[in-house]
């Protein structure tokens with residue numbers, strides 16, 4: 001069921017839609033045929049950047065302000081330049097100006113409000129929550145507008161069920177968000193600098209592929225804590241692939257054994273898939289790691305457009321525990337529905353799916369560069385639509401400088417990890433063809449040569 005009223009069959013609507021699509025196509029073909037980096041409005045652009053930096057209380061990391069119509073993997077900035085976007089606002093966009101999102105924006109024109117919310121539920125939210133439940137095999141789904149909010153809601157559900165337990169387990173170098181609560185869990189000193197500690201967290205070493213005793217060490221750390229603080233733990237927060245932490249990937253065996261220990265001790269298993277959603281060889285990372293049925297709470301965000309906390313019935317919150325004014329925007333809800341349909345029905349997943357192919361093509365390039373530039377480059381790291389490499393032994397300053405050179409030359413990427421600091425890409429999965437990857441990696445190599 002698309003709508004309670006049939007706007008699609010009205011001839012005026014049909015021709016308006018065609019005219020709009022024509023206009024966008026025309027502008028996109030201009031973009032497709034333009035060279036990268038033709039900056040034209042430097043003076044006014046610099047002024048705007050400076051003003052914005054001042055207004056928001058801090059300069060932007062990249063001089064990036066997008067404008068107008070972009071196309072697939074290429075984004076047009078307000079200075080007229082065109083770049084390949086391999087970071088996508090950290091993994092939010094499956095591509096720029098995709099027909100899928102044109103459709104979502106179009107559909108939202110026929111909805112009465114811009115935002116949906118707790119007391120402003122549109123019937124499409126009901127469809128979306130149900131889709132998330134069906135696809136994840138979780139019992140319930142609470143929609144929300146940011147990853148941090150989804151995760152806060154997850155923690156509330158966990159603590160309420162396990163009250164009065166107040167401690168948490170989490171992996172070293174994890175990232176789970178930046179609210180006052182989440183900054184106590186996210187394992188990065190800079191992000192909690194000057195903040196009060198709001199949660200008591202004990203850290204467990206993450207899987208280390210180079211250490212044959214990695215699983216043993218993680219489990220013995222958990223057991224040590226459980227013995228030291230009996231009955232005080234509510235659960236463990238788990239990223240199956242550490243995003244901000246450096247694109248570190250666990251294994252099926254590692255997670256299954258570790259989660260068994262949590263289950264044996266009656267702890268809540270909370271999986272944060274905010275960065276990994278849609279980017280592993282399964283739609284949900286916990287399906288890829290064969291953890292179906294073993295987890296209690298799950299969060300998704302970023303690529304899903306609308307964020308969500310999914311949970312088993314025994315974690316159902318008491319009335320009043322979770323709520324908020326905004327669920328998300330009407331367009332985001334339409335986009336999420338279309339995106340879930342596309343991802344769950346087209347050949348994105350599996351060992352030979354689009355996601356795996358994207359990864360393999362990047363790996364091919366990184367291996368080629370490794371042969372040529374030897375120890376300057378190591379890796380690649382990550383999985384599926386999350387790929388990283390270490391340059392210059394992970395030296396932070398040199399890596400940051402490389403990132404800026406890469407940006408100047410026409411590719412937007414970012415860093416992850418602390419020591420080593422890595423370069424990461426989180427590409428637009430719906431438009432990341434081999435040709436796009438080839439062009440991006442040519443620029444990557446050119447930038448590497450400039451940085452040597």
Ligand SMILES: Cc1ncc(COP(=O)(O)O)c(C=O)c1O
Pocket residue numbers: 090146147148149151175176177178239243244272273274275301302
């Ligand atoms: C694993 C993970 N959890 C939670 C968050 C927080 O999401 P948001 O930035 O939408 O609040 C992020 C954001 O990068 C993330 O990567």
